[in-house]
Amino acid sequence: MTQDEGRCIALEIHRGNRDAVGDLVAAYQDRLFTYAFHMLGGSDDALDVTQEAFVKAFTTLTGKYDAERCRTLEVRPWLYRIVRNLALNRLRSRKRRDDALVSMKENLPAQVFDTGNDLARTSAIRAALTELGRESRELIILRYIEQYTYAEIATVTGSSESALRSKVYRALRKLRKIMEDGPSGH
């Protein structure tokens, strides 16, 4: 979905067209779910947060934003920001920010990954991702799975682009080290 299409949908939803919500879900559910999954480290929570994010998007567009705001909205990063805030709230409220890693390993259902032909290599990345901290994992997802530009990541996470550059770099180093050292054997 292009930025313009996203804005059209946002405006439609603002005007009370509930079918447009279906279009929004269809266009973004896989990406948002992927993002939520890696943020939260669990499939059940990720599903909840994804659904909640769409409901929140709906109530915000219809209740809070005026038509002008919808017309200029950058829909994609905005949706990611909603997912991000919901996921962080959830992590905070359950006080398990540190346990997310553990529960991610326990809950990891292999079949939800689209593994393609390079099963061995992608699963090595996946395993390594679980060992990264939340922030590094998030950046790798946005940058490499979602292929966001630095400018887009900045609008999602609120960091500056230059800070992101060094954060992404550090995350890459960590990931590479984990992948080269092999699984740590938790």
Add this chain to the structure above:
Amino acid sequence: MDINEARQYLDQIRSGEADDEVSRSVKEHLERCADLREEAAFVEKLAVESPKLKMTAPAGIEEEVMIRITDKYDVIDTDFGTAHVAFTPRGISAVKLDVDEDGAFESYYADRLGRPTVRGSLPESYADAVRRAIKGEKNTQPPVTLEGLTEFEKTVLEHLARIPTGEVRPYAWLAREVGRPKAIRAVGTVMARNPVPFLMPCHRLVPSTGGVGNYYYGPEMKWTLLEREGIPREDLANWKQRGVRFIGSRTTGIYCYPTCRDARRVQPQHRLEFSCTEEAVDGGYRPCKHCRPLSV
């Protein structure tokens, strides 16, 4: 550019986000440094492999979201009998007393607001707000949502809600407040079609000539509501009969609508009655800044 800075740009070079100067500078480093080449190869590999980690969302998200964003309604008991109360995540969207069947309410709702509603469970605070409004208790910020109404309806209802509990104003007054002084009849229509009666207090709007005028649920209910809010029915009837439209205070030189809170505290010995604003103005009185009486 030092080598560490070059490392930070590797990833932007790959995606073509870095500008020419940066690219050239990083490439110089790449030629000199085998470590950096290795890192660049890793970045490249990750960029190729990572998109394969994309997941497919479980089925059923759309259905669940649609259910959650569909307005809900519930049936509650009030002093005036059972009421159907519809609500959204943002507040109460409709209150209706005169339907017995859920189906009738659902079709009224779809007609009036252009969207469906399904049975759900009303939050206790919403039920409370409706019951309190019906009891005539003060409801400073009724939890109401006007989504689905026209802009004119929204404006009129928002201004209506500013009339304090226990006070009444003429229809023409509200028309002036919203900046459409001639749209008195249109204001009346908005009142007749008000989807959230009691909470949006259409019972506080009365004819300029006095009395209570009409009400969707009949004038008797309007009298009762106003009485519960503290306006004695005898007073309203009496003012109408004697043609009293404004009350003035000899001590302040101000005139008000008779139900304005400022008019009510005027001591009987300082109290004057007027039948038109001209009379008050000629006597040297100025309009109250709270109830802003309309010139007639």
